[in-house]
Amino acid sequence: MESKSTHTELSLKIVVTDGHTVNPGDLSWDQISTFGSLSIYERTSPEIVIERCVGASVILTNKTPIDSRAIETITTLKMIGVTATGYNIVDTQAAQRRGVVVCNVPAYGAHSVAQHAFALLLETTNHIGIYANSVRQGDWQRSIDWSYSKAPIMELQGKTLGIIGFGNIGQQMAKIGFAFGMRILYCSRTKVDSDLAHFTSMEQVFSKSDFVSLHCPLTADNREFVNRNMLGLMKPGACLINTARGQLIQEQDLADMLNQNRIRAAALDVLSSEPPSPHNPLLTAKNCIITPHIAWMSREARQRILDTTAKNIEQFLKGSPINVVN
Template sequence: MNIVATDGFALNPGDLNWDEINKLGEVTIYDRTSPDEIVPRCSSAEIVLTNKVAFSRETIDHLPKLRLICVLATGYNIIDTIAAAEKGIIVCNVPDYSSSAVAQHTFAFILEFATQVGLHSTSVHNGDWSRCADFSYSLSPLFEISGKTLGLVGFGNIARKVAEVAQAFGMNVLYHTPSPKNITTARYVSIEELFSESDFVSLHLPLKPDNKEFVNMNLISRMKKTAFFINTARGPLVNEQDLADALNSGIIAGAGIDVLSVEPPPPHNPLLSAKNCFITPHNAWMSKEARERIMETTYKNINSFIKNSPINVVS
């Protein structure tokens, strides 16, 4: 099997290895691949591994030998799965590899808003404590998250893990999905109620054609002025100008963002200069443990395909 990884650096910047996958065929690993390099590099590939390099219908049409696309992630919106299916190409993903990592990242945002560790550490290192007349001080209101309400939009594996952590902290958990789940650990509400009642709103759902920018001023303006918005899902779910306007005008208290509509972001993205907006570079998924799970599952996806028993098929 001729196997090509188009953007292997994100998965393995050097702390993992490709040894098991190398046993499955002739493997070529590219750290990064630009759009105009996809076809030349993958023209002989029977199997392609991709994280964020997109495979459109036009690209797929130019790869006649391609039989399997392994997405090195859970979300597969970068693949035209309809075009792949028409060509008989199987598309596999890696489900549920990052639930713990993304839940941890979600709470990193929540706890930063509540305790302002970074702000106070910087203050101490700048000498403010040494000059202080008192043994203790606070630069911003600190609050406990116990008793606060967390609203989860989506309730898949990641959101369920977030809910578990929230309950350990004593938070109340709301959720919204297209239809209620048979669960007792969180309360189902409408999307409008979720945005209105929550102290923290956190997105955990895939990007689809019908939910692009569904988080807009109409929903954001329903939030409490003391509430915080968190997105570790997909950037295009949010109208970024509306969110920036809400932050700058005090409609909501803050935002924690791990994903943006264009990545890397152009300098003019309005969230880069918005008030009280913490932004991380789409790395909620990047714990070493999570990446090890991706590598292991990708090996299983390829090996199962070779044995004519494909798994984790999304096409």
């Protein structure tokens, strides 16, 4: 079913433009449907946003863009709820001009995203996928030795983990790294008191770390800041990890550095365009692991998204909106 509707006695009309990723069917929309008439679409292309959302007081979107035209045309609109932390898909200035409140869901996935970032890191050091596939193909059965090597394994004890952005996810990443016996460096807009990590400059993080993990938001100032110059500071044996935003990286520069063996590996959960173009240079770059933007996707994290979204609507209706980003 592309969409479904539930109705209560309330007159509030709520439209979910792209509910499939947050809730593909294993969770319930019931707590949100209590606020009014709820229409849920699995996906909505930009050109039919207005058509589907006409008459809506609340629009809930995950990745469907809500632009100035939609905000100005849907005159009934009072609130936009982004079912994610990043809200760059909404024209927040247009919303502010019209008095439309925009809310997001902060801090829902710190544990899940850090867990995935570290899983990517471990794949670059232990190569579980390579070895599991080798066994599945019969290499161990044919081996003349009781153990064999397909790729070098690295111990993390004593290595340096550099973290760019030290919010909830960055701090959780530091805790995991510290548990592995790693030295932790971090760079952030503001210094955070931490017994686990040492605050330093961006350049020091890139030049001193064996692993650099990105956990900062995308802003106008840091788009593609991980470029040839910044990557050139990294050790030849270092690895870049990105579970933040793909636009933080100049992708051709990273592909070139990988293909030229200037850095050891990259492990990415995000790309500049998603789904990626078949011509994205990272898809064929050497020693580049890519997962399809799934770090946030644990069931527990998605349930927190729905819980917080319901709370955002409730507080908005009470006249005390929370998690407002405009």
